[in-house]
Amino acid sequence: MAGDGTDIGVRKESILPVGGKKVLVVPLDWGLGHAARCIPIIYDLLESGCEVIIGGSGLSLTLLRKEFPELRHVLIRGSKVRIGGRGIQIFQFFRYLFFFIRFVEKEHKTLEKVIDEISPDVVISDNRYGLWSSRAHCILITHQLRPIFPGYLFWFSPFARRQILRWAGRFDEIWIPDEAGQNSLTGILNWGVSVRGVIIRHIGLLSRFQKLEPEKIDPELIPVPDILAVISGPEPQRSRFEKLLVRKLSDLPYRSVILQGTPSVSEVKKAASNVWLLSHLSSRQILYLMSEASLIIARGGYSTIMDLRVLGKKAVLVPTPGQPEQEYLCSRMQQLGYFTCIKQSEFRNIKILLTEKCREGRSSEEKR
Structure with missing residues (x-):
């Protein structure tokens, strides 16, 4: 429940009834947001009796390892992007796109090797489009099945969206951390999107703060901020x-x-x-x-x-x-x-x- 009294559809119960299963959770390594929103899912999995293994690389893996120091982790490298002062320009965009398409296929091969080593029953990945396999139940978390591109790439949008849906179609389920309908936070990023043969669930908002109590900080070290x-x-x-x-x-x-x-x-x-x-x-x-x-x-x-x-x-x-x-x-x-x-x-x-x-x-x- 938000502070303004509006019901915002926060997820209140576990959404994955797989108690006793081995689950690999792997977020994207662009900033910390993708890893942060995996935190409540990991708590749900642990509460339901699952064995959870965290995967990834860079700062996102560092965050999850600090949050769950007792959990086993595996290195699954992610793609890197640098965004300059004017964003990604057209030449840079197509260079990165070529790299990203190749990386998705490489990422898939990496997962197959990881499955050989740890044999997960379920793989939950956040915006990692290559992390699907016929040997595990694979779930993709994403908040944008219809991504928005810069104006100068408007003509390219239909191709890119078809490719994203093609990748998404390889998963068993897609979880959208939002509510369905006109008042959803993501709006046109997901309105009216379907993926043939894939279950799409709107699972409500995900926040790492949902089940936490605040820990007071020594004001001598860090003052209470305005x-x-x-x-x-x-x-x-x-x-x-x-x-x-x-x-x-x-x-x-x-x-x-x-x-x-x-x-x-x-x-x-x-x-x-x-x-x-x-x-x-x-x-x-x-x-x-x-x-x-x-x-x-x-x-x-x-x-x-x-x-x-x-x-x-x-x-x-x-x-x-x-x-x-x-x-x-x-x-x-x-x-x-x-x-x-x-x-x-x-x-x-x-x-x-x-x-x-x-x-x-x-x-x-x-x-x-």
Whole structure:
């Protein structure tokens, strides 16, 4: 239940009745969002008596290993993408597309070798289109079966969507972390899509905070923030956004904490007299900061949006430049009245907006 009293369809019960089965869970390694939304699924699997093995690479695997240190893990490398200041340009796009198509086939072969080694009954992958096999029950988690492409690639969209549905058709099930219908968060990213021979389930929102209690942080180490900025995503945009936030937040009369989204390290830095940088925290500690903050600033990734809706928090969303999916999601959230959205290029005028939103957040907290 969101803080505004609206029923947002949060998943409340286990959606996988496979108690006693061996389950391999593998998220995409683009930022932390795909791994973060696998966390509640892993908890459900463990509660139902499953043996869970986590797979992946990079920061997403690091996050899951820190969250579930007792679980076995296997290395399954993911594809890498770097998004520059203007997003992915046309030559770069087709070069990456060629690589990605080859990688999906390579990823499939890797899974077959992993199955030889660990023999999972079920494979749950988040946006890993090559992780299907006839030797296991394979489930694909995705929030966009109809992805959006930049305007200059509009003509290419039908081909790309057919290819995605072709890959998706190799799985036994597709899980969409959303509710069906016109009020869904993902909107046109999934409306009216079907995949022949594949069960499609709308499983409700997934948030790693659903079943957690906050863990208080020592205020001597990290102060309770007025503004909490949560950043993640591919480089170099992640680092550019962090530097921009430090400059803008240091000019405001509020305590600000920037969560850098780098779980491979663990440190606290003071970037200005009122701005703290945290490399990473546990989910319970992040929940504490998000619950206490008057305002949250975040990218427009879908996993972040689900977290904010589950917690019922006010937020300013800044879509990653060059990611049409985030631009659409942010626009839809503003249209639905959930969050305020602003382009990164308009951040020079952010001081008045953040001051106003921070005051609104304080006022709503006082009324609760």
